[in-house]
Amino acid sequence: MSDVIVLGGGIVGASAALMLAQKGQRVTLVERDFCGSHSSGVNYGGVRRQGRPLHQLPLSQRAHQLWGELPGLIGIDGEYVRCGHLKLARSAADFAALHAYAERTREFDLGLQLLDRAELRARFPWVGDVAVGASLCPEDGHANPRLVSPAFARAAQCHGAVVHEQAEVVRIKHDGRVFQVHCANGLHLHAPWLLNCAGAWAGSVAAQFGEPVPITSAHPAMLVTEPLPVVMDVSTGVEGGGIYARQVARGNCILGGGRGFALGPRQARPGQAAVLEILRNAAELYPFLQGAQAIRTWSGTEGYLPDHEPVIGPSSTTPGLLHGFGFAGAGFQLGPAVGEALAEIVCSGASRQPIEAFSIRRFQA
């Protein structure tokens, strides 16, 4: 018998398992495929606070602290660098929006620096002329999701969590006190706590407990270049959306933009339209890419709720059931803090960070 069953081995579930194990709980993590093989392992790798809605910022700030302790938490640096996140504005209106954001988030101490055209040119000469200004968050950065997310599960295991991979949860029963979880491979587990961290697939668990949510899947398109001379010294994005890009130490540039399509319930591809969009338009923002070659593309399956906010916190129907899913393309950075918040609810009844805005109750009319 475990104290807690965590359903889903993405960064959210694995962080929760790690934090719970660190607090002495008996944790079992069940993952249908391999830990960190879905969104958490294939995302763009942006670890940024800049641009998030205000009510996400307390959680995001806490995540920022945890990312700062990454090697101590998971045993590797995960290629995490705090090189800064530069958000580009393509018009005066977009630049004004960046100003307004900086104003609104002043109390959170993100350290945002607004750069006008001349300052932007001087500091980041590789940015294309289409940018009229930018906002820099110097302490944001990026990391390698392929390494970071599986390492959270590995760390949980090292702290005593039991991790079952290739174990798909197919049936869950609750007798008012204990959850009985059955997996396709014959595994049976029970525990008084169940954490629903099943990412884009979490909706069916919620629905089963009488609290359906309007979750949909979407598939951000990703692309990577051959290694290029290192020029990008910050991770970038564009106000109002568009092509985002970062460059890793090895020299490869990773770009995202647009949406792909589902190949099946678990697999996705970026799609030719999105790939060609990136190849045609990226050089406008990042002129040094002209003539470089894209060597690989990919996508993933991410859960989105209509308001683009996650569901985090206790079930409204079932004691012992906690949710943490639906991060709308931005859960990699938040993941460790969400895991911690869920662990705190289990251990002390409440999360230290405010999470009321993410309650599943918001979908109950």
Added chain:
Amino acid sequence: MKPVVIVGAGPAGISAARTLLDYGIRACLVDEGLRGGGQIYRRQPEGFQRTAQQLYGFEAGKAQAVHRTLDELAPLIDYRPRTLVWNAEDQRLDLLTDNRADSVEYSRLIVATGATDRILPVPGWTLPGVYSLGAAQIALKYQGCAIGERVALCGSGPLLYLVAYQYAKAGATVVAVLDSAPFSAQCRALPALLGQPATLAKGMYYRAWLTAHGVPVHQGATLAQIDGVQRVSGIRWGAHTLACDAVAFAHALRSETQLADLLGCAFAWNPLNRAWLPTRDSAGRSSVNGVYLAGDGAAIMGADAAQMAGERAALALLEDAGVATDRHRPAVLEQQLARIQRFRLGLETAFPFPEKWAAQAPDNLTVCRCEEVSAGDIRAVVDDGHWEINRVKAHCRVGMGRCQGRLCGLAAAEIVAERSGRSVEDVGRLRGQAPIKPLPFGVQVQP
């Protein structure tokens, strides 16, 4: 109406296009190469003067026939050379021609994407002056140049002796041929090989010719290391060393299956090819409706078989499209293909896969040269508990570079299998990801 599209203008694709035209269907034939003919019958650039005899030897007649067929077809069909298929989606292929992106929708599709060398790396294989056997042959056939002046040819498979013969005939000094297969294996294979006496005779002729012309052939000799600082200076095997200035090596061929993968074709483990291959029925129908497979891209069987399989697939396509076709031809083709298949079994006995390769690969051996991943890096990931090839890729980048594992994928799988105590089949296959080959930024898109 959407056209029938054929990808690959080698023997399989050309024969498919010919067959379709015989029944009034003008296919769209797409090929990455400058001039059609495929790898085996690769044509020299315009203006080069060598005769077919010089270029293709015994195969001159066949090569000329294939070229003639394509030349006749070209004006009658929609032939698109210099065109890379980089993605498949939604009954449509995405194309790249001279920096222009375009796409073509298809009603039905024949995939005849051919093969490349199967590479089992050895220390020193990334030195300048080291080529695959196929690449060494292309240099000679296409550009009319040798890879070096004193050339060592290593590995195994029929191509080994053919390339040695072609190099020696063209005037290069072949300092040694190292065949990892022992002579005894070739003797054991004889009964099966006798099924195709002409092909067997050619193989024996090359072998005898090499000996008669003083080219040293070492059987049961496994290339252990390629020496050199700035470029190749020699090779080692057993207790032997030998000076040379270029090396070509490969262990037979591997199918180019990425397009079939992107198309969603089902794959199955093929023990004979020691690879995951797209499944097909005896006519070449894949698991995906309207998608047909032919030639070495479906399984390694050689040029003659590719030509037959191209015709067979085209007939299946016609039949499925409701066109009345020659009722006897399919059975004839399938019988001939079955015979070649038995010969293939013999070849596999004659040139067996070097099972010990993975165990012997030193830790510091570079397996994936795009991403600079060593055998030791891969083993470390396996020791960490991973064994599924895509997970191993995620952890150490093997197969993530510009070749997307086309060169290193099979070798990496061998190492993972050996280290994890699983079969190569169990380790799985690298998932295909677009683009099949790199795409440039700034590409022009057809409206």
